[in-house]
Amino acid sequence: MPSVKPLPRLTFVLGGARSGKSRHAEALVEAQASPWIYVATAQAFDAEMEARIAEHRARRPEGWITRDAPLDLPEAIREGPAGAPILVDCLTLWVTNLILAERDVAEAGAALEAACLDAPGPVVLVSNEVGLGIVPDNALARRFRDEAGRLHQRLAARADAVIFMVAGLPMSVK
């Protein structure tokens, strides 16, 4: 039997759209003993979004406990059970939800950082890099991009491992 490589306390998987982020993060978690906690930040506002959520959910095998946390992500991370690895997919949707709910994103980010650092099990965060295109036309998209970028920097600084996904392949950044 191959030995299981234990996950560090905090892993951050960052990548573009359809870069294989979720799949890679799931593989990292599924290499550990189950149960595995899946914390979903997605809220289905329309049919396209619903289809994406369903596709992600259908891909996950038995052994996953799914928990929805469109806003109260730090609380969901702290819930346990103790020792079970926690996958958060994804931070950019969480930032969108926070902005729409008029929550303070910096404050929420600090709470997330604290939750990750004393979580009951190893945490794997997934997020979209959205800052490598042309400056968006509208102010809301620019604000979203700034908030997401600041949150990524905060968490990457604390993470034990940071992975940048390119075409389904992991590049180790840290």
Place this chain on the structure above:
Amino acid sequence: MPSVKPLPRLTFVLGGARSGKSRHAEALVEAQASPWIYVATAQAFDAEMEARIAEHRARRPEGWITRDAPLDLPEAIREGPAGAPILVDCLTLWVTNLILAERDVAEAGAALEAACLDAPGPVVLVSNEVGLGIVPDNALARRFRDEAGRLHQRLAARADAVIFMVAGLPMSVK
């Protein structure tokens, strides 16, 4: 005389706009003995596009055999002559053409993968990474981004070498 480093069966060069992808891929191929096959997927719909195609074509020295394959890319790859290296530039334009022609992109991607794996010579694929900006407003752009990303993952998984271009410089991903 410097020895020529042979190309592996499949090389995938991915990068942003004006990242030096084409130039790098051409240099990889031109380090081999000619003739070299250039498979162009571009279709000129307007003057801007025509100028880009002409600029690319003018840069290429003698020794290149150019073949246009806006849609039937797998067939163009299989054509030979045997042993000649094949450069495909680029996959994102091919995906655009497939969508506009209402072809099944996943099916075409599977055919491309198969063609690369039993091509008559080493293959170098060039493509644009388009998934690292803000989510596009319109559904067609989102679909294009998803199809391109899925195709990139499929081919990167099969490639012997994957290169991510940054400001004209190659980063080795695989």
Place this chain on the structure above:
Amino acid sequence: MPSVKPLPRLTFVLGGARSGKSRHAEALVEAQASPWIYVATAQAFDAEMEARIAEHRARRPEGWITRDAPLDLPEAIREGPAGAPILVDCLTLWVTNLILAERDVAEAGAALEAACLDAPGPVVLVSNEVGLGIVPDNALARRFRDEAGRLHQRLAARADAVIFMVAGLPMSVK
């Protein structure tokens, strides 16, 4: 006392929005003996831009000499004093200013390259990677993206060190 690692002649720090480019470049310069030259290309056209400039300026400690060069960047780099490290933040704003002022961007880029190569002190250039999203709808944004990408390639080819920032973390490209 820790020894100071001297900066090479030319360092190029490239990254997305809110990727920590400016902060990283400042840290590289501040590890040298002061004074440090800060060459700012920003022009405040609106309140959002003014706030960004003020935020950057407030973050910088004593020891910085700030010089504004929205257009005449090569001249500002050559000014000295001799030996003082020079931080240029950022090239994408400079390209924007050049386009708006109807200057020849390729010519200006050649002048910048020459200025970097015989600057009176080590130079650290900061720029935004903007080419990894969907092709922009409007021709001006496409032109900006092309000009910026060409300039990046030119300078990266000459730089002694090229760094790609991901979530506040430096990846060494060269």
